[in-house]
Amino acid sequence: MKPSHRLSTALALPLTVVMLSGCGIFGSETFGAEDRSIEVDAGDVFELTLPANPSMGxxxxxxxxGPDRATVRQEGGRKDDFGGDGGADGGGDGTQTFTFQAVAAGTTKIKMSYCVLGDCPDGDDRTATGSPGNDPAYFIYTVTVR
Structure with missing residues (x-):
């Protein structure tokens, strides 16, 4: 093999990895509680990961x-309870992750309800602006698909 062919072959793999990583092939983009405005490309998979304490309800x-299914479709989710220090109440910190597929260009809202021991907001008058506390609240996310 000529030296020039070896060099082009050696460069091809890293360049392919860099190009594919921008396409979301190696995982989905993750957004947190503070990311109230989300922009993704059509076809992307993205996650919304929020602080939660599943073991404490x-x-x-x-x-x-839910969001406009012509723009964004929920694909799944999971709860991760990290256990923390446990303590007498058995609680620990964790997260709850929702996975979405960006379907087509447009804008939609994802309204998330934070429930404490089954007590969820029952009107639009509660909108959370910071991290969830012990009171039920809504977080509203605006998703723009390009």
Whole structure:
């Protein structure tokens, strides 16, 4: 093999990895509680990861009717309870992650309800602006798909 062919072959793999990583092939982009404005490309998979305490009955749900399915579709989710120091109450810190597929160009809202021991907000008058506390609240995310 000529030296010039070896060099081009050696460069091809790293360049391919860099190009594919921008396409979301190696995982989805993750957004947190503070990322209230999300921009993704059509076809991308993205995650919304929020602080939660599943073992203590503090978790999230998507408020119906949910995001516009022509723009964004929920693909799944998971709860991760990290256990923390446990303590007498058995609680620990964790997260709850929702996975979405960006379907087509457009803008939609994802309204998340933070529930504490099954007590969820029952009106639009509660909108959380910071991290969730012990009171039920809504977080509203605006998703723009390019």
């Amino acid at each position: 503090q978790d999230w749900s998507i408020v119906r009717p």
